[in-house]
Amino acid sequence: MRKSTLFGILPLLLVLATGEASAHAMLDHAEPRVGNKVAAAPREVTLWFTQKLEPAFSAITVTDSAGQRVDTGKTRVSGSQMSVSLRQGGNGTYHVTWHVLSVDTHASDGNFTFDVAQ
Numbered sequence: 298m299r300k301s302t303l304f305g306i307l308p309l310l311l312v313l314a315t316g317e318a319s320a321h322a323m324l325d326h327a328e329p330r331v332g333n334k335v336a337a338a339p340r341e342v343t344l345w346f347t348q349k350l351e352p353a354f355s356a357i358t359v360t361d362s363a364g365q366r367v368d369t370g371k372t373r374v375s376g377s378q379m380s381v382s383l384r385q386g387g388n389g390t391y392h393v394t395w396h397v398l399s400v401d402t403h404a405s406d407g408n409f410t411f412d413v414a415q
């Protein structure tokens with residue numbers, strides 16, 4: 298390995314190693330709330346995290362009870378919060394899947410459901 302390559306990688310390795318001590322971005326709360334039942338299909342889903350997020354590497358996908366994507370595919374990130382708009386959907390169980398990269402360079406992901414029942 299050339300010396301210049303090594304010097305390029307070292308700072309990244311240091312960041313990855315020392316960042317391990319801090320917490321990852323965890324889901325703090327969501328709207329609609331995790332596991333909750335709502336009376337009407339929401340127009341958007343918003344998630345709040347415990348750390349600021351890197352917009353380029355953070356996204357939400359939402360599927361309806363038939364497994365069809367109902368999100369618009371354009372997740373908006375603002376600080377530690379991200380949202381995605383939904384197409385008009387029907388009743389049933391919605392699955393929300395998210396992945397984020399927090400500003401401490403750590404990736405995390407998760408999923409939850411909420412129910413729409415008129």
Ligand SMILES: [Cu+2]
Nearest residue numbers: 319320321403
């Ligand atoms: Cu972390």
